[in-house]
Amino acid sequence: MDAHTLRVLEYHRVLQLVQEQATSPLGEERIQNLKPNTNLKEVEEQLAETKEALDLLRLKGELSFRGLKDMEGSLKRAEIGGMLQSSELVALYKMLVSAQQAVRKIREIEPEELPLPILRAALGQVSLQPELRDRMERTIDEEGEILDHASPELSRLRSKIHTLGARVRSTLDQMLKSARYQKMLQDPLVTLRNDRYCLPVKQEYRHEFGGLVHDQSASGATVFMEPNAVVSLNNSLRECHLDEEREVERILYELSAEVAEVVDPLRVNMEVLAHLDVVLAKARFGRKVQGHCAHVHDGRHLQLKQARHPLIPSQEIVPINLEIGEEHQGIIVTGPNTGGKTVTLKTVGLFALMTQSGLPIPANDGSFMPVFQQVFADIGDEQSIEQSLSTFSSHMTNIVTMLKRVDEKSLILLDELGAGTDPIEGAALAISILEEILQRQALFVATTHYSELKMFAHTDPRVVNASVEFNVETLRPTYRLLVGIPGRSNAFAIAARLGLPDGIIERAKSELSQDQHQLEDLIATLTEDRRIAEERRLQAESLQREAAQLQRQLQEKVSTWEQEKAKMRETARREARSLITDAKHEAEEVLVQLREWAKMRPTELKEHQLTEAKKRLNDAVPGWELQGGAVTVVEEDTTIQIGDEVFVQTVQQKGEVVEALSNDEWLVQVGALKMKVGRSGLKRVQRKKQVKQESAYTSYQRSSSRISPEIDLRGKMVEEALAQTDKYLDDALMSGFQQVSIIHGKGTGALRSGITQFLQKHKHVKSFRLGGYREGGTGVTVVELQ
Known part of the structure; x- marks a missing residue:
């Protein structure tokens, strides 16, 4: 690069x-x-x-x-x-x-x-x-000191050094406290000189003190002497220190050898x-920098979303959106000085270098970068006094170097292209350079003040205009990059805001050509349209955020409603389950009572007793119905005749009119029983109608169809037959039958065997037997109920 x-x-x-x-x-x-x-x-x-x-x-x-x-x-x-x-x-x-x-x-x-x-x-x-790491941990501390237990010999030597040192210090401490030596000492302290323990002795007492001189003070008034009493101990201590150094060196060599392996x-x-x-x-x-890794590819598409220059503080930078490589090969950025044109150039180039170095770029996710073979940048005023190069010459030198190496895998960044010379010649040269870059298929971003380059970008489909926004009211740039709109010079507006007389400004405007006037008017119109579109975009985004917030609130409410609905359903299920349990208990009690009555007085069962018992049984059953199920609809009819099917309200059962006792009383056959019922207690039964119910609960209304003293199970599977038999026995018992017949046929005997095992365990069966000669023989089982 x-x-x-x-x-x-x-x-x-x-x-x-x-x-x-x-x-x-x-x-x-x-x-x-x-x-x-x-x-x-x-x-x-x-x-x-x-x-x-x-x-x-x-x-x-x-x-x-x-x-x-x-x-x-x-x-x-x-x-x-x-x-x-x-x-x-x-x-x-x-x-x-x-x-x-x-x-x-x-x-x-x-x-x-x-x-x-x-x-x-x-x-x-x-x-x-791990072995080397553990050995190092046992041998050396974090400061690089060899630990005492690095080896037994080192441990022994350091223990001996500690003992000898203590003896030397003890001897010297006694000398410090001795009245004989106190007058000879400059200070009452022990010092080290050449790794040997010494005492600071006054110069005049050096011969009287007795010992070896190892040093003296700068003034010469004090000499540091090793007393004769500790010379031998210091010698032994010195030898131990030398042995310690040798042992440490041996340990280091040993560890180094392990490292070498x-x-x-x-x-x-x-x-x-x-x-x-x-x-x-x-x-x-x-x-x-709140960055993301760009998506790289081998193509030419470069797209930056909310890109922010990494070297500018985040609170100061204005993000830019920029795209080249697909619809356009290059961008020409115009606008006032200090408006952000150069920052745009550097952002694009720097992002290319960062991406190709494996660095995240401070831009939103979804940014795309090609992998460039070369990135060329001509930015800033690099005139050199030593080389006698002007600003224009410096730029041209850089551009010449670029053009020698540029190809379709290059990114070119040109700041103030054509500046530093005659504006007409500079603009013409700039256009020619850009055309050469376009022919080489390289991508480029260029900044300029020349109107000719704005027109070039407007007329060449390979190039697009862009500008950095400037607020004429505040005379400050906004640093926003507007792609698709060339920048206005704003020179007249700025001059007017700064107080330049209108007459001067008008004369200056008259010097502009018709084409220049049209271009400025076009830019002004585009800028205003862009401003309006931006305002509408912001309004749309605000409305979108509000809609999203309302949607979230609605979803939360729906979720809350669903939870409450589920809770209500669960509560209803529990209540229904409780009612069903109570109903079953009540029904069991009624059945037990009926059986007791039937046993004690089989021929004297009173109608009112049966009616009361059946009413208790009916009242015990919840009147809820399953959604989508069928219910019986009854309608009043003033004409009731013998043979009509009627609904007896007192026992909540269907029956058949068998005799008219009077105009207001009828004899009704309900199952095996005949009952006297008044007209007000009867309703003529109509055909069943399918009525959709809104309730989601199960109906426990009993069937009122006529019960026969026998049931025919021939041709049915054992499981199906047992289920029908169980229901039939309950209905027969409720209808007052004491004995019923189950027709199962002879066949393979599987159905008969299944029925026999079922009847042995049924709580309402008193006894059962195979049928007699005139009852169907072994194809029938006669059951006595209790």
């Missing part, structure tokens, strides 16, 4: 921001040397691992590699048999600990929860070396962890 472009786009400043997010010196070093990649596959891989790091940070928190350093020199020295210093071994130990923590962190995350295939594959190369895995560890630190630093940077 062109070095000049990297510099003018301030790519190094972006890398500095990323460096701040690294957790190790080695990671910072790698980021400093980061360069944009031009290989599509490699760029895709870099962005993919950055996305994984963003997911990891967002869902599972930080992963740090603090203390990771470049250990290549140490590893090489260990490899050739050299001794590593304790500080180097501490750095290697910290690297192994970081590797262990990283591997543990990733393993704790279930692949189903967060796949992270790239990060898992990278950490799969790491060798944890695993140099290659440690190198891999260092590379993997450094790479992961870089990837996580990219992700932290992306999180800080």
Whole structure:
């Protein structure tokens, strides 16, 4: 990538921001040397691992590699048999600990929860070396000091050093307290000189004190003497220190040899962890700037959504939307100075470099970037006094260099194209340069003040106009990029606002050509239309937000209603279940009472007793009906004749009129019983009508069809036959039958066997037998009810 472009786009400043997010010196070093990649596959891989790091940070928190350093020199020295210093071994130990923590962190995350295939594959190369790590942990502390228990010999020597030191200090303390020596001492304290314990003695008492002189003060008034009483102890202490140094050196050599055995895995560890630190630093940077990884491809489509320059504070930057490569090959941006034209250029170029470095860009998700082979930028005034280059010459030198290398895989950024020379010649030269770039199929973004370039963009379908908005009322730019609209010069409006007389402004306007007037009027119209469209867009977005909020509120209410409805249904089910249970208990009591009456007085069962019992049974049954089920509809009729089917209200049963006792009393056959019923207690039965019910509850109304003293089950399956038999026995008992016949036929005997087993367990069956000669023989079972 062109070095000049990297510099003018301030790519190094972006890398500095990323460096701040690294957790190790080695990671910072790698980021400093980061360069944009031009290989599509490699760029895709870099962005993919950055996305994984963003997911990891967002869902599972930080992963740090603090203390990771470049250990290549140490590893090489260990490899050739050299001794590593304790500080180097501490750095290697910290690297192994970081590797262990990283591997543990990733393993704790279930692949189903967060796949992270790239990060898992990278950490799969790491060798944890637990034995070496444990040995280092037992040998060296975090400050690089060799621990006492690193070896038995070292432990012994340090214990001896401690004992000898205590004896020396004790002897010297006694001398400090002695009246004989106190007058000879400059200060009552013990000092170390050349690793030997000494006392500060006055110069005039050096011969009288007795001992070895190791040092003296700058003034010469004090000499530091080792008393004869501790010379022997200090000698022994010194020997122990030398032995300690030799033992420490032996331990370091031993550890270095162990490191040498695993140099290659440690190198891999260092590379993997450094790479992961870089990837996580990219992700932290992306999180800080609220960025996303752009979608890269091998085409020409460049689209930025709500793009924000990463080096401008977020509270100051105005996001831009920009697209080139499909409908248009280039954009020409016009507008006032300090309005944001150059920022637009730098944003586009910098985003290309960042994307190809695997960095998130501060733009909304859904931004697209091609992978460029070259990004060229001619931005700013780079005139050189030493080289005698003017502004125009400097620009032309850069452009000439670009045109030698530009192709369809290039992005060209041109600031103030054609400036610095005669406006007419500059504009013509600028148009010619842009046409050459268009022929080379490169994408470009250019800024200018020339009206001729606005017209060029208006007439050439490969190029589109854009402008940075300027508020004439406040004389300040808004920094908004308006694509599709060329920028107005605003020179006359600004001059008028600043107080320039109208006459001067009008004379200046008269100097403009007709074409220039038309262009300014066209721009003004387009700007006003854009303003109106923008206002309407904002209104539409506001209405859309309100509609979305109302929809959410409605959905919440519907959800609440559904929950309340479900609760009401559940309450109704529970109440129905309770009523059904009570009804069953009541029915059982009625049936027991009927059976008792039938046993005690089979021939004296009173009609009013039966009527009362059946009424209790009817009242015990809830009158709810199943949705969509059939109900019996009855209608009053003044004409009732013998043979009519009627509904007897007192027992809630159907019957047949068998005799007219008087005009207001009838004899009605209900099952096996005959009852006297008044006219007011009868209703003539009509045909059943299908009536839809709104209720969602089950009907427990009993059938009132005529009960026969026998049931024919021939040809039915056993399960079906048993169900019908159970219902039939209940109905027969309620109708007052004491004995019924079940016709099952002879056949294979399976149905008869099933009926027999069923009757043995039925609580209403007193006894049963096969039919006699005139009753159907073995094809019939006669049942006595109780």
